[in-house]
């Protein structure tokens with residue numbers, strides 16, 4: 001196991017066998033099941049009693065016990081709680097997988113959990129896309145609009161602690177930028193959004209991804225476009241398809 005610097009190790013939620021899942025983060029459920037099965041097999045018959053050290057850990061042990069009834073587990077009352085839910089624990093873990101591509105963010109934030117499972121609209125958080133140049137990142141206040149109302153038990157997740165610390169100190173979160181065009185190129189979201197293009201058309205299936213990254217150039221998906229390679233040919237190809245007369249005019253996209 002190579003990921004012993006991961007945050008969840010410190011919070012006691014680290015799963016054995018997890019680090020090797022790498023890119024498979026997108027198929028979270030399958031991965032979790034596979035992990036549970038392997039872990040279950042490893043512990044079967046060992047007779048060693050597993051004692052939960054956190055609510056997330058308790059969820060994990062209960063899942064293992066469901067698959068292997070012989071397993072001896074102990075859940076101290078303080079960790080026998082509903083919140084944070086097992087799925088929040090899983091996403092929090094997968095969003096900080098050191099081996100999955102993409103930068104480590106100040107808070108392990110899962111798009112799959114927020115935009116996928118809970119169907120929160122992209123523009124609820126990236127609220128400037130339809131009117132301004134940049135898509136913009138959600139403020140701590142936007143996060144706290146929901147998380148300020150969550151049960152206190154969620155503070156077990158390190159990401160929620162970090163969020164609340166920033167809220168108390170009135171400090172903005174500094175997210176690591178993933179997409180960035182060179183200075184000489186200009187791109188505005190608003191005209192593209194107004195033209196009816198979906199976010200996914202350019203960014204790929206974000207709502208299925210636990211940890212965002214810049215997908216390598218060679219990655220193609222359903223529209224046949226290299227999703228995340230923000231290169232000139234990609235821009236121009238789509239402009240041609242959309243009969244953009246100006247698509248070859250250098251000054252359309254260059255300063």
Ligand code: HEC
Nearest residue numbers: 085088091092107108109110113118138142143146159160
């Ligand atoms: C519209 C409501 C809403 C907003 C806004 C929101 N969240 Fe969440 N968040 C949720 C819900 C719902 C869950 C899942 C709770 C569960 O499954 O038990 C969650 C789970 C989480 C988790 C645990 C799972 C994970 O993704 O790691 C973290 C951390 C988190 N949110 C951070 C944030 C941050 C940071 C922001 C702001 C950028 C934010 N949230 C904005 C509703 C929201």
Ligand code: HEC
Nearest residue numbers: 109114115120121122125175177178179199203206207212
């Ligand atoms: C609850 C708030 C929230 C929702 C909903 C949300 N995002 Fe995000 N988004 C974030 C946060 C926080 C980050 C920075 C952390 C990260 O990269 O995961 C981010 C980062 C991104 C980035 C990378 C930005 C960069 O640096 O290049 C893209 C692209 C993106 N989101 C697209 C989407 C799309 C598309 C949807 C809808 C399917 C969506 N987001 C829904 C909060 C949200």
Ligand code: HEC
Nearest residue numbers: 122126129134135136179180181187192197198199202230
């Ligand atoms: C026509 C393609 C296209 C569409 C559609 C699109 N984006 Fe982007 N997005 C980009 C490009 C290109 C960049 C990089 C911009 C830069 O570096 O100046 C980007 C950057 C971002 C960023 C990083 C922060 C920023 O503003 O530079 C976020 C967040 C983001 N997009 C979210 C979204 C969301 C949410 C939607 C849907 C509402 C969306 N995008 C629709 C192409 C697109």
Ligand code: HEC
Nearest residue numbers: 186187188191192195197201230234235238239242252253
């Ligand atoms: C998926 C299709 C698609 C992709 C990819 C795309 N565009 Fe566009 N773009 C359009 C459409 C459609 C319009 C016309 C919008 C209108 O008519 O208002 C447009 C208009 C523009 C305009 C003129 C309007 C404005 O915002 O000033 C610029 C500049 C532009 N695109 C730059 C880019 C750049 C740079 C890239 C690559 C980083 C890019 N586009 C990628 C579809 C696309």
Ligand code: HEC
Nearest residue numbers: 181182185230231232233235236239247248249250252253
């Ligand atoms: C639809 C938008 C668009 C149009 C039109 C466009 N470009 Fe670009 N161009 C880009 C983007 C985005 C980049 C940065 C990504 C890349 O390097 O491919 C770029 C990069 C470049 C580069 C730098 C390449 C490198 O390797 O660093 C040059 C030079 C360039 N463009 C010249 C031109 C000329 C000359 C024209 C007119 C014939 C033109 N572009 C028209 C979007 C455009």
